[in-house]
Amino acid sequence: MILWVEMNRLNSVQEFEELRKSIVDSRDPNKLRIAICAGSGCLAYGCVPLVAAFRDEVDKQGIQDRVEVRATGCPGFCERGALLTIFPQGIFYQRVKIEDVPEIITETILEGRIIDRLLYVDPASGEKSVKEADVPFYRKQHRLLLGVNNKIDPNSIEDYLANGGYSALAKALLQMSSDSIIDEIKRSGLRGRGGGGFPAGSKWESCRNAPSSNGVRYVICNADEGDPGAYMDRSLLEGNPHGVIEGMMIGAYAIASSEGYVYVRHEYPLAVQNLGIALEQARAYGLLGKNILGSGFDFDINISRGGGAFICGESTALMASLEGKIGEPRAKHIHTVESGLNGKPSNLNNVETWANVPMIINKGADWYSQIGTEGSKGTKVFSLVGKINNTGLVEVPMGMTLREIVYDIGGGVPNGKRFKAVQTGGPSGGCIPEGLLDLPVDFDRLKEAGSIMGSGGMIVMDEDTCMVDVAKYFVRFLTEESCGKCTPCREGLDRMLDILTDVTEGKATLDDIELLEELGNVIKDTSLCALGGTAPNPVLSTLRYFRDEYEAHIREHRCPAGVCKALITFTIDEEACTGCGVCARQCPQEAISGEKKQPYVIDQGLCIKCGLCQESCKFDAVIVS
Amino acid sequence: MVELTIDGVRTQAIEGTTVLEAARDMGIVIPTLCYDPGLSPYGACRVCIVEVVKKNGSSLEASCTLPVEEGQVILTNSEWVKRSRRVIVELLIASAPNSKRLQDLAATLGINKVRFKLKDRDCILCGLCVRYCKEQMQAGALGFVGRGTQRRVATAFDEMPQECRNCGGCEWICPVCERACTAGNLVDGLCGACQNPVPVETCPVCTGCSESVGPHGHRVY
Numbered sequence: 038m039i040l041w042v043e044m045n046r047l048n049s050v051q052e053f054e055e056l057r058k059s060i061v062d063s064r065d066p067n068k069l070r071i072a073i074c075a076g077s078g079c080l081a082y083g084c085v086p087l088v089a090a091f092r093d094e095v096d097k098q099g100i101q102d103r104v105e106v107r108a109t110g111c112p113g114f115c116e117r118g119a120l121l122t123i124f125p126q127g128i129f130y131q132r133v134k135i136e137d138v139p140e141i142i143t144e145t146i147l148e149g150r151i152i153d154r155l156l157y158v159d160p161a162s163g164e165k166s167v168k169e170a171d172v173p174f175y176r177k178q179h180r181l182l183l184g185v186n187n188k189i190d191p192n193s194i195e196d197y198l199a200n201g202g203y204s205a206l207a208k209a210l211l212q213m214s215s216d217s218i219i220d221e222i223k224r225s226g227l228r229g230r231g232g233g234g235f236p237a238g239s240k241w242e243s244c245r246n247a248p249s250s251n252g253v254r255y256v257i258c259n260a261d262e263g264d265p266g267a268y269m270d271r272s273l274l275e276g277n278p279h280g281v282i283e284g285m286m287i288g289a290y291a292i293a294s295s296e297g298y299v300y301v302r303h304e305y306p307l308a309v310q311n312l313g314i315a316l317e318q319a320r321a322y323g324l325l326g327k328n329i330l331g332s333g334f335d336f337d338i339n340i341s342r343g344g345g346a347f348i349c350g351e352s353t354a355l356m357a358s359l360e361g362k363i364g365e366p367r368a369k370h371i372h373t374v375e376s377g378l379n380g381k382p383s384n385l386n387n388v389e390t391w392a393n394v395p396m397i398i399n400k401g402a403d404w405y406s407q408i409g410t411e412g413s414k415g416t417k418v419f420s421l422v423g424k425i426n427n428t429g430l431v432e433v434p435m436g437m438t439l440r441e442i443v444y445d446i447g448g449g450v451p452n453g454k455r456f457k458a459v460q461t462g463g464p465s466g467g468c469i470p471e472g473l474l475d476l477p478v479d480f481d482r483l484k485e486a487g488s489i490m491g492s493g494g495m496i497v498m499d500e501d502t503c504m505v506d507v508a509k510y511f512v513r514f515l516t517e518e519s520c521g522k523c524t525p526c527r528e529g530l531d532r533m534l535d536i537l538t539d540v541t542e543g544k545a546t547l548d549d550i551e552l553l554e555e556l557g558n559v560i561k562d563t564s565l566c567a568l569g570g571t572a573p574n575p576v577l578s579t580l581r582y583f584r585d586e587y588e589a590h591i592r593e594h595r596c597p598a599g600v601c602k603a604l605i606t607f608t609i610d611e612e613a614c615t616g617c618g619v620c621a622r623q624c625p626q627e628a629i630s631g632e633k634k635q636p637y638v639i640d641q642g643l644c645i646k647c648g649l650c651q652e653s654c655k656f657d658a659v660i661v662s
Numbered sequence: 663m664v665e666l667t668i669d670g671v672r673t674q675a676i677e678g679t680t681v682l683e684a685a686r687d688m689g690i691v692i693p694t695l696c697y698d699p700g701l702s703p704y705g706a707c708r709v710c711i712v713e714v715v716k717k718n719g720s721s722l723e724a725s726c727t728l729p730v731e732e733g734q735v736i737l738t739n740s741e742w743v744k745r746s747r748r749v750i751v752e753l754l755i756a757s758a759p760n761s762k763r764l765q766d767l768a769a770t771l772g773i774n775k776v777r778f779k780l781k782d783r784d785c786i787l788c789g790l791c792v793r794y795c796k797e798q799m800q801a802g803a804l805g806f807v808g809r810g811t812q813r814r815v816a817t818a819f820d821e822m823p824q825e826c827r828n829c830g831g832c833e834w835i836c837p838v839c840e841r842a843c844t845a846g847n848l849v850d851g852l853c854g855a856c857q858n859p860v861p862v863e864t865c866p867v868c869t870g871c872s873e874s875v876g877p878h879g880h881r882v883y
Binding site for chain 1: 705706707708709711721722723724727728729742745746749750753754756757777778779781786787789805806808809810811812813
């Protein structure tokens with residue numbers, strides 16, 4: 038093994054380019070590639086046996102030399118998994134099952150015929166799309182990062198190299214100085230994708246210029262993605278770990294660092310695994326280690342697994358955790374670029390930020406800065422979840438409106454319900470109402486609207502969502518995930534939750550709304566870190582846009598969306614009830630009684646408002662009021 | 663030395679010191695709870711917040727961890743500071759209503775009602791005991807366990823640790839258990855029994871901070 042490693046070690050950029058050429062030359066461009074998504078979403082759909090079934094079938098047919106089966110990263114359309122793309126044609130099949138395997142091989146692979154049933158049909162127009170690029174979900178996206186995912190096997194560095202991988206690193210090492218790299222990143226306008234949106238180039242520059250007594254500097258990749266429903270970074274690490282590694286290497290070269298860390302959630306086993314494999318492969322080729330490509334640049338990356346604390350996504354808490362200390366933030370008057378991990382200058386960026394770097398170096402700042410808006414350049418990956426038809430990961434240029442994302446890409450709200458709000462930026466983001474759907478999404482505009490970009494979570498809510506309940510949900514999440522160090526965040530959020538609970542139970546007064554606002558502003562203004570500083574956003578933004586709902590709970594003891602259990606009652610409409618008795622059988626409390634073919638009645642004393650009767654009634658006879 | 667302005671008065675401070683130290687050198691009272699001059703600043707209680715005046719939007723910062731900077735403009739007692747500080751102390755009283763230090767502070771700040779539910783946790787998690795144990799006694803027998811509202815001060819595995827030498831420093835430095843408020847009944851979360859015995863006078867060097875002062879000028883904590 039060691040011998041193999043030594044033999045393959047690349048000692049110069051020239052050897053590296055020869056290797057890439059030999060990989061590309063050894064590949065038949067006409068060979069059919071069946072790319073099956075093996076990201077976390079499709080794993081749940083059972084893509085592992087699916088990949089195995091394809092490999093078996095290919096072997097059985099004896100067409101291994103013409104067809105390659107590849108388990109790739111996630112192309113994003115998780116709603117429709119398991120996903121499959123056949124290259125080079127780009128034929129896109131969705132909801133693929135094991136039973137479909139023999140047919141796909143015989144029909145599409147051998148005969149070149151399209152299987153209609155596996156194509157995506159647009160529910161709005163009824164139009165079928167053969168190719169991935171024609172699917173409405175993908176049509177408006179600009180997939181600079183995610184587009185690579187289904188073209189490479191994340192466990193194959195050769196795939197990444199064949200796709201032009203590590204060419205940005207070679208370019209940086211051979212042709213660029215630290216200054217010119219930093220200048221390029223600065224001019225590109227790349228801003229940190231972790232939430233704060235700090236200009237990445239300026240951060241790198243400060244870190245490089247910060248004095249370090251023994252010359253030690255660190256680059257750190259924040260992969261502690263903790264927002265509920267968000268999985269952008271997970272997908273990038275799982276699908277294209279080399280892209281992140283290459284970005285970190287360029288950053289390390291620019292700031293003269295020789296040691297990097299990836300702080301990744303332990304709950305992301307596939308990301309940890311794929312990253313580990315990628316690091317081993319890069320080391321074997323000498324792309325990590327001493328004297329990389331003969332340039333004299335030394336660099337290696339360690340993986341550190343987080344224990345599932347949301348606060349450890351905050352830079353100073355993350356670094357404390359890396360040091361083995363309790364993961365709590367400190368005041369950032371001395372920035373981490375000056376004194377971060379182990380008191381050394383440390384440059385922390387998140388997964389998506391690092392993944393953008395190779396592209397900028399390869400194609401140039403001028404190209405990159407054409408994409409996006411005045412203040413926010415490039416693309417942003419969002420995880421579009423909640424009450425939306427096309428759940429998945431979407432990558433759009435900055436400045437696209439929420440309406441385009443929700444309706445054109447996301448396909449709108451399911452079951453003909455009315456759109457109510459979209460929550461951006463994770464638990465400490467805000468809820469944006471229908472009236473602001475034409476808001477262009479970028480760092481600054483979202484902030485103006487009382488929300489944040491965050492790391493890119495986007496939760497869509499429909500008319501059945503109670504905004505007070507939503508605010509309560511996020512505040513509860515944050516009371517549990519606050520580190521508990523500073524008073525406003527720990528105690529303030531806890532008291533906020535008390536008040537919100539009172540509101541949802543009809544026990545609050547109108548004064549409580551004032552108190553919520555006052556408390557929210559104090560938490561925002563006085564908390565130690567950004568978690569507390571943004572934590573009241575769900576409450577403040579819902580108070581700003583949905584104050585009437587709060588008032589309905591308080592004044593009329595009514596939950597307009599019919600969600601808050603203390604304020605709703607379930608009754609049976611005598612006219613509509615056919616007396617079938619299904620609800621009575623479903624009721625866990627045996628609170629429903631009646632005679633066959635006669636209207637049933639709910640005993641309000643026994644009812645726990647679970648809503649099973651309403652769900653089970655085929656005649657819409659159960660009314661929530 | 664750096665030059666800064668605190669409450670309208672220009673002053674000089676040694677680089678590397680904090681705004682709290684600079685203000686106290688001037689005799690300006692900024693209330694604190696989790697700060698102790700013998701321990702590393704922690705910035706947790708947020709009672710010592712001050713307003714940092716900036717052209718593009720001022721901010722509130724904890725003065726105990728805020729390093730002095732050339733040209734800094736600080737307000738220690740602006741309306742914004744007072745308003746926010748009152749809510750913070752209200753929150754603290756709600757979690758430790760029997761702390762005399764907190765009750766006194768509430769009286770000084772003019773809090774007349776605690777609007778939050780009282781949940782007596784008997785601890786405000788200021789971390790003084792934890793830092794005292796580690797930094798002054800070099801023991802490290804105490805630490806924080808859990809996060810969010812579950813956070814508490816504890817010894818490892820809740821066992822009596824070998825490192826503890828029974829010095830009692832943790833108890834001595836605790837702002838909650840040092841001297842308990844003995845009032846039988848709290849009204850609106852406040853005791854009011856020993857409310858502000860010091861008569862309000864106007865301090866001759868004062869720039870309108872409206873802090874209660876004794877016959878000897880500002881009380882320096």
